[in-house]
Amino acid sequence: MENINWETVNGKLVTNLKFKSQTELVEFLLKVAKLADEMNHHPDCKIHKAFQLEISLFTHDKGEITDLDYQLAQKIDGIINK
DSSP states (O other): OOOOOOEEETTEEEEEEEOSSHHHHHHHHHHHHHHHHHHTOOOEEEEETTTEEEEEEOBTTTTBOOHHHHHHHHHHHHHHTO
16 A cells, blocks of 8 residues: 555545555554544544545544644554554
8 A cells, every 4th residue: 555645625634545455445444443442533434436445534523623633644654654
């Protein structure tokens, strides 16, 4: 998988990742879910085109992108670099 590229789209921090298989995608998503549970900060995730995962970060109760979103994005980036 390529490096993660985060962009601001409609006031949210968004990335779209491509995987070789749905198994690889789900294994990655499980790692993201574990991080999110540890931080008690959960991204919106959408699986599309079978092997693509869109992750959106946004702090709903603040109505904006916050430091918590950037922290989670950095931790997600760390999954790729392992």
